[in-house]
Amino acid sequence: MAGEQLKSVAGLLLVLNFCMYTIVLGIGGWAINKAIDHGFIIGAGFDLPPHFSPIYFPMGNAATGFFVVYALIAGVVGIASAISGLNHFRYWDVDSLPAAASVATIAWTLTLLAMGFAWKEIDLHIRNARLRTMEAFIIILSVTQLVYIAAIHGAASRRRA
Incomplete structure (x- = not known):
């Protein structure tokens, strides 16, 4: 019974995380496109400006890149x-758990790293609404991804017993 409840929680978090990561990719793609379109042009006869950064973004602050x-x-x-989680959700057995759990853990640690830069960007204050949205999604994803990992591990431990 508890395993089925954790399965439904894991399924809900799986869909939520997929949608939120997709939105993060969309906003991040927009930011990269804007940085490329409005970045510094390097060519013959051009000198690099002082304090030039290869990951300069015209919107935001020093942490944005x-x-x-x-x-x-x-x-x-x-x-x-x-x-990978969808595959695990489909079979929902101990054999499909390691792949789903390991990729989810790697995604969570990378999300935590991005969350650290989001906090630094928030601390430096200068950013636009899209970047604030991406910061909020990354902070929320750091929690929901952890709960998803706990849900798939909890269901697997209950199934073995």
Whole structure:
């Protein structure tokens, strides 16, 4: 009985995390596109400006580049986690758990890394609404991904007993 309740919780979190990681990828893609379109042009006769950063973003602050890059990496691994989790959800046995749990744990740790840069970006204050949305999603995902990992492990331990 408890295993079925944890399975429904894991399924709900799986769908929620997939949607949120997709939105993070969309906003991160927009930020990368804007940075490429409005970045510094390097060519013949151009000198690099002082304090030039290769991950310069015209919106946001000094932490924006790091935050966007790590959020994109966390988003891609999070989507992979959702795909692996869907396979585990379909079979829901001990044999499919290690793959789902390991990818989910990697996605969670990368999300925590991106969350650290999100906190730094919040601390530096200058950012737009899309970046604030991405920060909020990353912070929420750091919690929901952890609860998802706990749900799939809890259901597996109950099934063995």
